[in-house]
Amino acid sequence: MAAASGGLVRSAEWQRVRDFAQEVRAAPAALAIQGEAGAGKSTLWRAGLEVAAAAGHRLLRSEPSASETDLSFAGLSDLLAEVLPLVAARIPGPQLEALEVALLLRPAGEEPPTAHAIGLAMLAALRGCLSQHPVLIAVDDVQWLDDATLEAMTFALRRVSGGPLSLLVAARTEAVADPLTVGAPPPSRAWQELLAAMPEAAVMDLVPLDMWQVQNLLPPDVTAAQARQVARQSRGNPFWALQISASLEDAENPLPPLARTPGPRTRQPASSLRRRSSSLPARTSPDWSAAGSARVSCCSWPATSRGHWNSSRSSTRASWPPRTWSECCRCCST
Ligand SMILES: Nc1ncnc2c1ncn2[C@@H]1O[C@H](COP(=O)(O)OP(=O)(O)O)[C@@H](O)[C@H]1O
Numbered sequence: 001m002a003a004a005s006g007g008l009v010r011s012a013e014w015q016r017v018r019d020f021a022q023e024v025r026a027a028p029a030a031l032a033i034q035g036e037a038g039a040g041k042s043t044l045w046r047a048g049l050e051v052a053a054a055a056g057h058r059l060l061r062s063e064p065s066a067s068e069t070d071l072s073f074a075g076l077s078d079l080l081a082e083v084l085p086l087v088a089a090r091i092p093g094p095q096l097e098a099l100e101v102a103l104l105l106r107p108a109g110e111e112p113p114t115a116h117a118i119g120l121a122m123l124a125a126l127r128g129c130l131s132q133h134p135v136l137i138a139v140d141d142v143q144w145l146d147d148a149t150l151e152a153m154t155f156a157l158r159r160v161s162g163g164p165l166s167l168l169v170a171a172r173t174e175a176v177a178d179p180l181t182v183g184a185p186p187p188s189r190a191w192q193e194l195l196a197a198m199p200e201a202a203v204m205d206l207v208p209l210d211m212w213q214v215q216n217l218l219p220p221d222v223t224a225a226q227a228r229q230v231a232r233q234s235r236g237n238p239f240w241a242l243q244i245s246a247s248l249e250d251a252e253n254p255l256p257p258l259a260r261t262p263g264p265r266t267r268q269p270a271s272s273l274r275r276r277s278s279s280l281p282a283r284t285s286p287d288w289s290a291a292g293s294a295r296v297s298c299c300s301w302p303a304t305s306r307g308h309w310n311s312s313r314s315s316t317r318a319s320w321p322p323r324t325w326s327e328c329c330r331c332c333s334t
């Protein structure tokens with residue numbers, strides 16, 4: 001989780017997550033950490049959970065994977081499994097029965113439980129938790145949450161009017177030519193319904209690391225020149241920076257620079273998320289099983305030999321460090 005130096009880079013983002021995670025607030029609020037694969041979402045999300053736990057919050061947590069997107073209520077099961085015995089007495093009988101059937105804790109009757117009953121049960125469970133502790137609902141890779149869970153959570157979150165409730169999610173955004181996700185469908189955005197259900201919600205985009213952040217991320221024996229090279233070739237992506245730096249010694253087998261196709265990247269203010277699900281695109285069920293096997297490059301190795309980010313060409317190139325992923329990619333598109 002931590003950088004080689006023992007701490008986290010992205011200190012401003014970390015401070016925001018930490019403040020959010022440890023605050024005990026009167027009204028429900030949400031924070032979404034958004035970025036492409038390897039940008040550092042899970043790192044901040046996990047650190048936020050540690051802080052919330054230390055502050056005495058009850059954690060309802062799920063980390064769905066791509067292969068579980070079609071498993072109904074897999075996420076709800078993660079979120080509630082631990083607390084259900086503690087709050088079961090507060091859930092009305094028919095709702096508890098429906099929830100237990102959904103979570104495969106009791107056999108189904110003749111009629112399958114309705115989404116309405118399960119949503120009400122989730123709401124009662126949440127209220128039960130909130131009567132005892134501040135609650136943090138935390139979902140990493142929320143783009144892979146199954147639809148049934150999403151529906152039950154949205155129903156419940158719309159109706160929890162008060163109480164110290166926070167929602168912290170990490171969500172993957174598209175990186176069209178990223179070697180990890182090339183060829184995969186764009187990540188689902190249906191999770192934004194969760195933010196829309198909360199009275200207060202914000203999105204924090206993880207932009208590329210700058211040169212100094214990359215240098216802090218890498219082991220201390222990496223020279224400034226090497227760090228500069230890694231920063232260029234990773235395009236400020238921490239995952240790739242670490243991968244590339246690990247191959248610095250391996251001159252026989254250099255990694256190609258990370259290529260990305262520029263695309264629109266807009267930050268959505270919290271207010272723009274306050275729309276109903278009807279305006280959201282249809283949910284897809286991505287299959288990332290092949291992720292990581294493909295290598296795509298639109299820059300040739302080494303990047304410096306093409307003059308990328310070379311100061312003598314700076315008038316026609318983007319400045320370093322890039323402020324956005326798409327700006328970062330201008331070297332590949334010009
Ligand atoms: N803020 C950070 N400080 C230190 N290391 C980081 C940071 N963000 C990411 N990393 C490193 O990069 C790797 C990828 O980060 P991760 O959080 O898994 O990305 P994501 O969840 O966005 O795919 C991590 O294993 C971690 O080593």
Ligand SMILES: [Mg+2]
Pocket residue numbers: 041042043140141
């Ligand atoms: Mg992650």
